[in-house]
Amino acid sequence: MIKLSNVSKEYPKRGFALRDVSFQIQKGEFAFLMGHSGSGKSTTLRLIHMADRPTSGEVRVTGYSSDKMPDREIWKVRRRVGCVFQDFRLLPGRSAQENVSFALEVTGAPRKTIQPRAQRLLSQVGLAPKAGALVHEISGGEQQRVAVARALANDPFVLLADEPTGNLDDRATRGIVELFWDLNARGMAVLMATHDLELVRRYPNARVLELDQGRLVFDSNPT
Amino acid sequence: MYSIREALSAFKRAPLLTGLSAAMVGLALYVVGLFGLAAFNLGLALTSIEERVEVVVYLRDDVRQSEIDLALAELADIPDVARVRYVSKRDALERAQQDLPEFSELFGGADVNPLPQSLEVELRPGSRTREGVERVAADAGKYPFVEDVRYGQEWVDKLFTLRRIGAVSALVLGAAFFAVAALIIGTALRIAIFARRDEIYVMRLVGATNGFIRRPFLFEGAMAGMLGGIMAWLATWATYRGVYAFLFAVAWIPGVWVALGLAAGIAFGVLASGLAIRRYLREV
Numbered sequence: 344m345i346k347l348s349n350v351s352k353e354y355p356k357r358g359f360a361l362r363d364v365s366f367q368i369q370k371g372e373f374a375f376l377m378g379h380s381g382s383g384k385s386t387t388l389r390l391i392h393m394a395d396r397p398t399s400g401e402v403r404v405t406g407y408s409s410d411k412m413p414d415r416e417i418w419k420v421r422r423r424v425g426c427v428f429q430d431f432r433l434l435p436g437r438s439a440q441e442n443v444s445f446a447l448e449v450t451g452a453p454r455k456t457i458q459p460r461a462q463r464l465l466s467q468v469g470l471a472p473k474a475g476a477l478v479h480e481i482s483g484g485e486q487q488r489v490a491v492a493r494a495l496a497n498d499p500f501v502l503l504a505d506e507p508t509g510n511l512d513d514r515a516t517r518g519i520v521e522l523f524w525d526l527n528a529r530g531m532a533v534l535m536a537t538h539d540l541e542l543v544r545r546y547p548n549a550r551v552l553e554l555d556q557g558r559l560v561f562d563s564n565p566t
Numbered sequence: 567m568y569s570i571r572e573a574l575s576a577f578k579r580a581p582l583l584t585g586l587s588a589a590m591v592g593l594a595l596y597v598v599g600l601f602g603l604a605a606f607n608l609g610l611a612l613t614s615i616e617e618r619v620e621v622v623v624y625l626r627d628d629v630r631q632s633e634i635d636l637a638l639a640e641l642a643d644i645p646d647v648a649r650v651r652y653v654s655k656r657d658a659l660e661r662a663q664q665d666l667p668e669f670s671e672l673f674g675g676a677d678v679n680p681l682p683q684s685l686e687v688e689l690r691p692g693s694r695t696r697e698g699v700e701r702v703a704a705d706a707g708k709y710p711f712v713e714d715v716r717y718g719q720e721w722v723d724k725l726f727t728l729r730r731i732g733a734v735s736a737l738v739l740g741a742a743f744f745a746v747a748a749l750i751i752g753t754a755l756r757i758a759i760f761a762r763r764d765e766i767y768v769m770r771l772v773g774a775t776n777g778f779i780r781r782p783f784l785f786e787g788a789m790a791g792m793l794g795g796i797m798a799w800l801a802t803w804a805t806y807r808g809v810y811a812f813l814f815a816v817a818w819i820p821g822v823w824v825a826l827g828l829a830a831g832i833a834f835g836v837l838a839s840g841l842a843i844r845r846y847l848r849e850v
């Protein structure tokens with residue numbers, strides 16, 4: 344489903360962020376992507392989301408290859424890959440429901456389906472009661488749930504999460520990761536970047552990948 | 567739906583800038599519109615002048631009637647010629663007395679008639695050009711009994727030159743205004759993109775197509791272009807009314823030209839914002 348083959352990424356002046364990284368994520372897998380700050384976690388996720396292209400090697404996402412994908416077709420990848428971040432990246436001044444509806448609207452969902460679908464997504468992340476609340480008036484954990492609901496708008500097969508709990512306290516962190524496991528139980532693959540070792544230890548069923556200075560140095564479950 | 571709503575909200579957010587874009591497009595189209603008005607009326611004038619283009623062949627007094635008949639027949643046979651009319655000395659005098667009352671005061675009592683007899687050669691519509699006139703004039707000038715050949719072609723030439731000068735200056739001035747309009751539309755667009763950068767980011771994140779992201783901005787360009795077109799239309803109309811009322815009678819340009827002008831404004835707005843967005847959307 345996701346396949347990185349000998350992927351390197353070099354930033355001009357900064358040198359290599361990734362060196363010769365290869366791994367695959369299968370349908371329905373749950374994996375943590377670990378590593379110190381600057382080890383290349385975000386870069387890896389950006390390459391999978393095709394926000395950037397590898398300097399060498401190939402990233403494949405479902406049928407799409409980083410080698411052959413023209414810029415104007417990248418939206419196709421984006422609809423198959425959901426994304427959440429440490430800083431949520433919600434639209435301020437709008438309600439939870441409006442943030443989710445926005446994603447549906449701009450990806451061409453039929454008008455009549457938008458409202459009910461946004462509501463369903465919000466109840467899926469356990470936020471139905473706060474659907475009408477403005478996003479800056481709810482807690483960080485709740486904001487991250489809105490972001491997850493938004494990421495699910497186009498029914499992706501995988502959720503990429505870049506330190507999604509970095510801004511959250513312990514309780515909220517556990518809530519978000521539990522939500523990921525819920526989604527995973529319903530067939531969604533999850534790839535979550537984190538440097539929180541304690542958190543990772545709590546979920547021994549998950550696969551663990553570790554990056555160090557741009558190299559993949561550990562894979563608990565190589566395929 | 568989304569696009570139109572967004573374009574309208576962009577207008578509400580920065581009405582001054584959208585207004586300025588529209589005004590610049592309007593100014594550019596106004597210049598073109600003024601030229602259109604002038605060109606259209608010059609064209610009308612040219613046509614009516616051309617209808618009156620004819621070659622007048624003045625004959626010596628001592629020419630024989632048989633020679634006149636021959637010239638009449640031969641000139642009428644030239645392909646450029648529609649009709650040849652003979653004007654006798656008496657006809658010429660009568661006409662002059664009718665047209666110019668002072669003339670009869672001067673010559674009314676005299677026995678001598680100073681006016682020459684002539685042949686008035688009327689040209690076919692396709693031949694009322696400089697070349698056509700010169701061909702006929704040259705042929706007519708070959709007869710030994712011809713005193714002089716006259717034609718009013720200089721006038722037509724002058725009008726044509728005037729129209730060409732007008733076209734060039736309108737083109738240069740119009741192009742300059744269009745360039746400024748494109749710059750302002752580009753700036754307006756950059757500000758609109760900046761104001762909506764969060765939304766654009768999220769649109770990209772969740773997989774909106776480039777076309778979808780671009781559309782509201784193109785709508786905005788189209789709106790500015792259309793507003794500009796309407797402004798130019800009104801300004802040209804006001805100028806037309808003003809000239810008509812205070813200077814001289816002119817005709818309003820054909821409706822198709824107005825429609826073309828509006829369409830050009832819209833097309834320009836879309837094109838200018840399309841180009842600008844290409845440059846800036848990558849940086850968001």
Ligand SMILES: Nc1ncnc2c1ncn2[C@@H]1O[C@H](COP(=O)(O)OP(=O)(O)OP(=O)(O)O)[C@@H](O)[C@H]1O
Nearest residue numbers: 354357359360378379380381382383384385386387
């Ligand atoms: N856009 C960029 N331009 C230049 N260098 C970059 C860019 N993005 C990342 N880098 C560099 O690439 C390396 C890896 O960065 P990356 O963000 O992938 O690390 P990370 O593992 O996500 O770190 P963190 O835990 O701090 O988020 C770093 O050295 C960083 O400076």
Ligand SMILES: [Mg+2]
Nearest residue numbers: 384385386505
């Ligand atoms: Mg990072």
